[in-house]
Amino acid sequence: MTQEKTVTKTQELVYEMNVGKVMVTDLITVGPDDCMSDLQYLLRDKRISGIPVMEKERLVGLISIEDFIRCLVDGKMGSLVKEWMSSEVETLYDSDPLIHAVNKFDRWGYGRFPVVNRQTGKLVGIITKGDIVKGLLKKIEREYHRSENVPVQTDHFFQDVISNHAAIIFQYDVIGKDFDRAGETSSNLKKTLKKIGIPPAVARRIGIACYEAEMNIVIFTDGGELTARVNPQKIAIEVVDSGPGIPDIEEAMKLGYSTAPDFIRELGFGAGIGLSNIEKCSDDMHLESIIGKGTRLEFTVFLNRGKK
Amino acid sequence: MTLESITKTLSLKMITVDQNLSHEITGAYVSDLLSDVMANAKEGDLWVTLQGHPNIVAVATLKDLSGIVLVNNRQPEEETVRKANEEGIPIFSTDKPAFEVAGELYMLIKEK
Numbered sequence: 001m002t003q004e005k006t007v008t009k010t011q012e013l014v015y016e017m018n019v020g021k022v023m024v025t026d027l028i029t030v031g032p033d034d035c036m037s038d039l040q041y042l043l044r045d046k047r048i049s050g051i052p053v054m055e056k057e058r059l060v061g062l063i064s065i066e067d068f069i070r071c072l073v074d075g076k077m078g079s080l081v082k083e084w085m086s087s088e089v090e091t092l093y094d095s096d097p098l099i100h101a102v103n104k105f106d107r108w109g110y111g112r113f114p115v116v117n118r119q120t121g122k123l124v125g126i127i128t129k130g131d132i133v134k135g136l137l138k139k140i141e142r143e144y145h146r147s148e149n150v151p152v153q154t155d156h157f158f159q160d161v162i163s164n165h166a167a168i169i170f171q172y173d174v175i176g177k178d179f180d181r182a183g184e185t186s187s188n189l190k191k192t193l194k195k196i197g198i199p200p201a202v203a204r205r206i207g208i209a210c211y212e213a214e215m216n217i218v219i220f221t222d223g224g225e226l227t228a229r230v231n232p233q234k235i236a237i238e239v240v241d242s243g244p245g246i247p248d249i250e251e252a253m254k255l256g257y258s259t260a261p262d263f264i265r266e267l268g269f270g271a272g273i274g275l276s277n278i279e280k281c282s283d284d285m286h287l288e289s290i291i292g293k294g295t296r297l298e299f300t301v302f303l304n305r306g307k308k
Numbered sequence: 309m310t311l312e313s314i315t316k317t318l319s320l321k322m323i324t325v326d327q328n329l330s331h332e333i334t335g336a337y338v339s340d341l342l343s344d345v346m347a348n349a350k351e352g353d354l355w356v357t358l359q360g361h362p363n364i365v366a367v368a369t370l371k372d373l374s375g376i377v378l379v380n381n382r383q384p385e386e387e388t389v390r391k392a393n394e395e396g397i398p399i400f401s402t403d404k405p406a407f408e409v410a411g412e413l414y415m416l417i418k419e420k
Binding site: 184187190200211212280 | 340364
């Protein structure tokens with residue numbers, strides 16, 4: 001199975017990718033009047049098996065390690081490149097699909113083909129079978145990497161769940177007095193809700209209401225807990241802290257009423273808008289508090305209807 | 309008008325990395341009270357404020373705002389910039405006061 005798949009993918013890539021993508025572009029070339037003895041260092045040091053022969057930016061031939069060996073056997077290392085090179089050079093275009101290259105290697109049995117640009121006719125690279133293999137492997141690796149990183153599809157979470165009752169619970173600890181991290185809980189919850197397919201407008205309302213609740217915990221308490229219960233009908237949020245409690249809830253709900261100290265207000269918090277923001281964003285809100293014990297806030301946003 | 313052309317016209321200095329500048333801006337909101345922004349800014353608004361602490365990024369993210377303009381040459385805290393880059397919220401600074409920025413923005417957006 002797997003092997004079959006790989007072959008198909010490779011075949012697909014061979015049609016998809018072009019020669020320009022895998023060819024080598026930092027070219028080493030020689031001139032037709034260069035001496036054959038100069039080649040030995042190039043072939044050895046650069047570990048290459050064939051070199052394009054260029055005359056005034058024009059490709060005039062190709063000299064390969066086989067040509068070099070013939071010359072060596074004849075003991076004519078002092079002769080010139082043009083006497084040994086093959087001047088009938090088969091080339092590929094950089095825009096050719098790789099399959100053309102593969103076919104050409106099969107048909108001619110050569111080890112390499114110079115690559116020219118279709119428009120300019122200029123030499124732009126050289127390609128060997130090794131380059132093709134390397135190019136394909138790289139591409140496959142990239143695609144594999146990408147497929148591994150595709151996020152899990154969760155945006156139809158509830159549509160895919162078959163049951164009479166389903167709910168997901170997200171729980172967050174909110175740290176008191178930590179103004180640097182304040183807001184993270186609400187941001188994370190909002191992102192999570194969007195990921196499981198909650199409409200953005202609903203996620204935003206929940207985000208805003210949770211932010212205000214989170215800020216109340218951060219400003220006034222030593223910490224608390226925020227829990228979101230999500231089911232296909234509604235999102236219910238419960239925010240609980242362990243003190244100091246709200247002395248007068250009716251008063252606290254009034255727009256602009258605030259007990260926040262000055263330094264908090266300078267940061268832009270504590271404007272006395274928070275609780276009414278929560279009320280505005282939710283379909284249903286319930287707040288209870290005992291001085292010295294703590295505060296419990298619950299609010300709900302319904303999913304399948306507009307705001308009340 | 310896109311956020312990018314607004315920043316050019318008003319010569320706003322970009323503080324965060326170059327991202328999310330192609331939004332069409334149709335409104336802006338001026339306030340330094342975070343809850344007020346939460347209550348009254350609209351999705352996609354550009355937010356003009358002098359608050360530079362990290363919480364402005366949370367507010368902008370939660371309200372899906374397009375960006376934040378810090379006035380009177382206020383510089384954001386390092387943590388603010390880090391978070392903004394992470395969340396993709398562009399932050400700009402200008403030496404102009406909020407009144408002038410708001411006026412210029414109003415003219416630009418209303419012209420459309």
